[in-house]
Amino acid sequence: MNPSFVTCPVCGAQNIINRRLAGYICHFCHFERRASHEAEGGGAVSAGKSFQDIARLFKIKDISEIYLEAGGDSDLLHLPDEYPVKFIPLSHDHRQVPAIWSEMSLPFQENIAEYFSRKYHQLAPGGLLYLSLPVKHRLVKSPTLPGQINFFTSKNIMFLLEQHGFKLHWRRNRFAPVLRIIAGR
Numbered sequence: 001m002n003p004s005f006v007t008c009p010v011c012g013a014q015n016i017i018n019r020r021l022a023g024y025i026c027h028f029c030h031f032e033r034r035a036s037h038e039a040e041g042g043g044a045v046s047a048g049k050s051f052q053d054i055a056r057l058f059k060i061k062d063i064s065e066i067y068l069e070a071g072g073d074s075d076l077l078h079l080p081d082e083y084p085v086k087f088i089p090l091s092h093d094h095r096q097v098p099a100i101w102s103e104m105s106l107p108f109q110e111n112i113a114e115y116f117s118r119k120y121h122q123l124a125p126g127g128l129l130y131l132s133l134p135v136k137h138r139l140v141k142s143p144t145l146p147g148q149i150n151f152f153t154s155k156n157i158m159f160l161l162e163q164h165g166f167k168l169h170w171r172r173n174r175f176a177p178v179l180r181i182i183a184g185r
């Protein structure tokens with residue numbers, strides 16, 4: 001059987017697909033892709049209501065609206081009135097928005113480059129992107145989301161952000177199994 005090659009969406013290295021896993025681990029940058037039905041499932045991360053992280057956004061920039069990605073039934077859409085910010089569901093047509101909240105969504109994206117360039121074009125110049133996702137560590141076992149297909153290292157994410165024109169503003173504890181960062185366009 002001839003091996004099939006695939007290009008790593010993070011670093012561009014050529015990798016051989018492991019047919020049994022229907023995926024691969026990049027030999028160069030350690031990004032990992034699995035077919036979703038192979039994902040372990042269970043051990044889901046509770047996204048939580050990251051109120052502290054919302055406060056972080058305010059510290060960087062005074063905003064009154066945050067656009068929420070793929071969060072149709074999210075609790076964030078129903079924040080109490082006294083909260084100084086409103087969450088609005090993000091659609092593909094939105095442009096020039098001040099901030100995008102992308103919680104646990106990157107692990108499921110088929111096309112990673114397209115994801116980052118879409119975010120870039122949806123944000124206004126100076127706009128903020130909040131990202132959270134589980135990341136792989138050598139020492140700490142990171143959680144797997146049910147149906148997850150992309151498994152990143154935190155280095156992978158820093159590289160992708162830089163490659164797509166984002167600047168890192170803030171990041172929570174670099175050794176945590178869930179990466180939480182705010183980047184700016």
Ligand SMILES: [Zn+2]
Nearest residue numbers: 008011026029
């Ligand atoms: Zn790679």
